[in-house]
Amino acid sequence: DIQLTTNNDTYIRNLTWSNDSKSILYTDRKNRAVMVDVESKTKRTILTNPAGEIPLPKFSPDNKWITYTKTEANDMRVVYVYSFEQNKEYAVTERWYDSGQPTFSTDGKYLFFTSSRDFNPIYSSVEWNFAYSQMDCIYFVTLAADTPSPFLDSDSHTAEAAKSNEETPKTDKKDDQKADKSAEVAVTKIDTEGISNRIIRVPLGTGRYMGLACDGKTLYYNGAGGAHAYNLA
Numbered sequence: 001d002i003q004l005t006t007n008n009d010t011y012i013r014n015l016t017w018s019n020d021s022k023s024i025l026y027t028d029r030k031n032r033a034v035m036v037d038v039e040s041k042t043k044r045t046i047l048t049n050p051a052g053e054i055p056l057p058k059f060s061p062d063n064k065w066i067t068y069t070k071t072e073a074n075d076m077r078v079v080y081v082y083s084f085e086q087n088k089e090y091a092v093t094e095r096w097y098d099s100g101q102p103t104f105s106t107d108g109k110y111l112f113f114t115s116s117r118d119f120n121p122i123y124s125s126v127e128w129n130f131a132y133s134q135m136d137c138i139y140f141v142t143l144a145a146d147t148p149s150p151f152l153d154s155d156s157h158t159a160e161a162a163k164s165n166e167e168t169p170k171t172d173k174k175d176d177q178k179a180d181k182s183a184e185v186a187v188t189k190i191d192t193e194g195i196s197n198r199i200i201r202v203p204l205g206t207g208r209y210m211g212l213a214c215d216g217k218t219l220y221y222n223g224a225g226g227a228h229a230y231n232l233a
Contacts, residue, residue, distance in 0.1 A: 107216030
């Protein structure tokens with residue numbers, strides 16, 4: 001065993017490895033997210049949240065971003081992304097809806113999360129008022145502004161793919177092998193301007209959703225009845 005931290009001033013809550021195994025990110029009881037460099041054993045505080053503890057952030061595929069939620073003054077959780085290159089955080093969702101469980105797709109194109117923003121009231125049979133029983137569903141944003149929604153017409157995708165194939169010059173096998181190696185780590189490009197305007201709902205019913213994961217083609221989640229896989233195409 002190798003000890004990486006000493007003389008901590010509070011309890012460490014949760015921790016996770018970066019995808020390249022060079023860093024460990026943990027949260028603590030002082031509402032901080034702290035990055036530990038494994039080789040140098042140095043640490044630095046990335047984030048703090050006076051309103052409450054930060055749920056364990058998740059890394060983007062290229063380790064240049066993390067995503068997490070922070071509770072705002074109105075007790076609503078907001079999804080954020082944080083850029084290590086810019087040392088700056090950006091809000092993805094609005095503070096008017098409670099949102100949680102953000103996770104990057106492994107191809108670096110999408111950010112999935114759950115959110116309570118489906119308002120279908122029922123009339124209470126006991127109280128003289130409306131009631132909201134189920135408000136949660138799964139949503140996502142396209143991280144790059146020029147990334148199309150996977151729910152666009154399939155014929156448009158087919159035509160665009162065919163055009164792309166026609167315009168792509170042929171390469172030899174060596175070039176293909178180099179391209180395959182460079183494509184192993186998906187680059188995560190995030191256009192933060194207007195990102196909340198690119199929120200898209202996954203066409204599922206409202207309910208309780210957990211354990212979101214996506215490879216860019218299939219969305220996996222736990223919901224009513226157990227584990228599910230949703231084909232985005």
